[in-house]
Amino acid sequence: MTSTNLSRPICILGLGLIGGSLLRDLAAQGVHVYGYNRSGSGARAASAAGFDASDDLALTLQRAEQDRAIIVVATPMPAIPGLLDAIMEHAPSCGITDVVSVKAAVYDLVKERGLEDRYVGGHPMAGTADSGWDASREGLFTRAAWVITYDHAPDASPEWIALWTEVARMILGVGADAIPARVGRHDAAVARVSHLVHVFAETLAIVGDNGGALAQSLAAGSFRDSTRVAGTQPSLVQAMCETNADAVVAALDEALELLHDARDSLAKDRPDLTALAETGYAARVRFEARHGARGESVSPVKISSRPLLRLHPGTPGWVRQLEQAESLGGRIDIF
């Protein structure tokens, strides 16, 4: 793991699963880190566990401004506009990052406020089944993908490049794989591999339930696994899919075409599912090969199977290096 070597404190807004786990990891490495949580009980629980946490937003942001902290907005999408406004009021010179699972919708809010040169988007892919401070834990991000956006890089000031570098160091510091992606590319990718998975899981759960007691009784491991994320709170699923609707519709249209083809092949006099079964199998085998090192390693040290690109932010050609990493789904290291 790259050791965390940050030149600024970190101020986390929202101490739930992601924000709380980030607070724990950074504190464990001796980083100067503190947080705010809207619910007093969450803030008190974090304080009682020995962390520096408050439920006073204005005070926390004023402190961040004095410290020149980087602010991590670690709340769901609906809270983002209000928090950006509060940051503009109380911490007008702090750099900002976030952890929301869609990036274009957040970037629109950032651009509306003219904050592009103070903002770097982030998205750690680290689970949503449980939530709240009580679900947070050290080590949550180990070898998880953590997207870092870079749309502003071609127009960036030295300050933005410094901010971007600090955010990347923070991601690497908690053991995640920092994966550069522009907001549009990120949203299209997660629509395919995450949001569509939720839409399918909800659908399967309903069709299975419609089969009544016999169908439910016969449902085994494959049904359980494929509908697991339908157990996510509906409001969270809605927040993800509705704020990324264009990309989800595009992925869904692609899926619908495959499903209609399969349906027509099965409705023939001689039903034939060869095309879907063989293409799907080949796709899954490629996925397994790509993720093999992560899934199968028995070593306690998790090894990333993602290609690594080392770069020096701000040097000539670094934007092209970011684009290359993006196209490979690669992780970066900073030197």
Place this chain on the structure above:
Amino acid sequence: MTSTNLSRPICILGLGLIGGSLLRDLAAQGVHVYGYNRSGSGARAASAAGFDASDDLALTLQRAEQDRAIIVVATPMPAIPGLLDAIMEHAPSCGITDVVSVKAAVYDLVKERGLEDRYVGGHPMAGTADSGWDASREGLFTRAAWVITYDHAPDASPEWIALWTEVARMILGVGADAIPARVGRHDAAVARVSHLVHVFAETLAIVGDNGGALAQSLAAGSFRDSTRVAGTQPSLVQAMCETNADAVVAALDEALELLHDARDSLAKDRPDLTALAETGYAARVRFEARHGARGESVSPVKISSRPLLRLHPGTPGWVRQLEQAESLGGRIDIF
């Protein structure tokens, strides 16, 4: 576990995952059991492990005929017609059951040969990821659903009722939950909770793969779980879905209607996924409640969460009891 108390030997045709595991479980309980495997290497491996196995089909069936054994056809669908013909030639008075994952297509083959009064259909829901003798193991069926068909019950002879009773005892003897279902009801149910899951998994795997390296890199646990069964050999997926095409098309049409509604709701000016997210969540919660005892128990003794009906085969009203168990997805015990 109900102790296995069989009055006839068991002859298993096909010693793969299911047939091999059945051979192991029955032998461990002192049941008189032997098997045939088409590949000599599989038969030799079973023999070397101390079991009574042969690769000579005619001899094995002649022995079954002499023993008045019950024959368990434990091969995939494509081998069924040939094996039924061989049984008619070499074991013309033996009772027959099978383990194929579709039941109407098998029952058609049985009816074509006039074997209804000698046949009881079966389907253990016990996994398909691995196959062959090497994948077989003791205890595979513990608390698994094992469907037992009863379409012939209203017209049954005393011999058929005796056969049905023996097959039920065999199922209970290996620790499975014996769940009565007519072939059409079974096929409709597994189309929803198993075959549709495969179609969805293949589709998700393809759409994810089409997203290229970035999408694959960002794919996390939910994508992995939801596409797991796309790793099944395509020929097995085809055999399941193509031989149950009518029921799969019906389930798929239901799913397509939900997906098109979701697509249209997401394509609106104000995207809205409330209906699918809330209905899917409620369905999944019901599934979890129903399966709770099975999934969460930490006891080494697995407890079934399925309702239990005790019945005495052949007594007045027993067909109505079977229908009641079927409608509840319930398991039966024999007294």
